[in-house]
Amino acid sequence: MEMKTAKKRGLSFYLSIYKKILAQDLKSKMSYRADFFISTFGMVLTNISGFITFIILFHNFPSVNGWDYHHMLFLYGFSLIALTPVQCFFDNNWNLRFMVRSGDFIKYCFRPINVFFYFISEVFDVKGLGQFVFGLGTFIYAWAHIGIPVTVVTVAEAAIFLITASLFMIALMNFAAATCFWIINSGYVMVIMFRFKDFAKYPSSIFNSVFRFIFTFLIPIAFVAYYPSLVFVTPDHVPLLSWLSPFIGSLFFFLSYKFWMLGVRKYDFTGS
């Protein structure tokens, strides 16, 4: 019997597939122009109202635990950027439990490509882009006001820390979504997990020690903005956890991916 050897599909293969799906998806979304504009507009409004709340809250309290207004803004902008990828690229996690219940999930298991990639690549959420632009503006504004130098090193650092910080929320949502392979009411788990992102924009030092512990070691929301921001905001005393955050983020994401894939393997594929 002739054995075809498995074809090699590396990183560049996956990138090019992702690009093609993305381009096609955007093209078809644009064809629903009204829908596209309304949802983008909605996202901008949400961001503006969040921003105004934030300003009112902190403009009158010039310093929180040694964090002044611009430091808070920096943290806010950082968190918005770091929370963009989970929204833009990993939004399909929200559909996972429905597909698993209905049996439609099985279709992702018939192709010779990574199941997690195939599933996640199917949805790109444009709405997240508004948040990104908003976050980036806030981030740059705060960066300038604090007077952080603009050098190759600081910019590269910012890129690395932002990208790896985004992995924390992605991983949390991967974990939360994958619970649907074992339990029925996984929707609650996702909603609760998603709520935690609201704590990302505050300096962890304002929480009491119990919550600080939880947000660092159990539901590591403090790594989304607080720990990595310290690298830029207080460059003279950066805690070890801040320097380690890129590695912790990568590891956490990897574990969440493994958990997700374990769910796929354990799942019995209900439905005819």
Place this chain on the structure above:
Amino acid sequence: MSNEVIVMKNISKQFKVLNRHEGLKGSIQDLFSRDYKIIKAVDDVSLTVNKGEIIGYLGPNGAGKSTTIKIMTGVLEPSAGEIFVDGRMPYKDRTANSENIGVVFGQRSQLWWNLPLIESFNLLRNIYLVPEKDYRNMLELYRSLVDLEPILHKPVRQMSLGQRTLSDILAAFLHNPGIVFLDEPTIGLDVSMKARIRELIRGLNEVKGTTVILTTHDMGDVDALCKRIIIIDKGRKIYDNDIEHLKSYFGSYRTLRMRLGDDSWVEQVIDEKKTDVMHVMQEMQKEHKIKDIQLQEISTEEVIRKIYEGGESA
């Protein structure tokens, strides 16, 4: 060199299902419950499939057909037994296995919902690393078998069920796999769409030599496409042979219709293993005048119904 593309030896698949209790108290109970029921979806099934065959995989609802296909495609791990698809164990080697198979689960589209069909084809071409030339040839072949133009530029979400099924079948053959699994591909389709889909499947099987495993509840599909059928019931294989053989295997039935002197028709189903037609007619003629007769072959549908209803010993 072997002709066997699928070899299954004593395959079983069991599902552990929790006996759920009612109400809030019940669902809390369920969290800690060990009260499981074991369902034997596939029970000690052995079979081999040869290259290029179209096999009708039949059985009543809940017989275990879809479960068998899930095992063959590698998404489910069998509880016991050995299976080789193209020499590989599908569950152990799901990615390599999926390279060489195509799958259609009726009514569950596997295409990108928002994309026009041609763009889905393009993505699949890239995913399966199909050479440009093979891809073009395949599209040419498709054009010769079905009318592609009305669907090629339509997003899948705007298609009728029939167009979607057609598209899914075309997508399943696109990378020219050795084996294609079709689980109830004609479910919910009108008569003419069914006919077109059957023609397409037969055409692709003839030109490409693709092995096809087909499950269906429509005996029209079986009559049109399959030489060999396998029937399972309650997870166990109860028949595996040619379709012609089937009719005699479960008794060779024919229906004798006779028009009597008063122009009324009477019908009698005759098992030719037990009595022959002439004998029945002679008996009848003793009491009635027979003006006309018709002899009807029993349809596959009727045989299958007899089997499903438990008449396998008939």
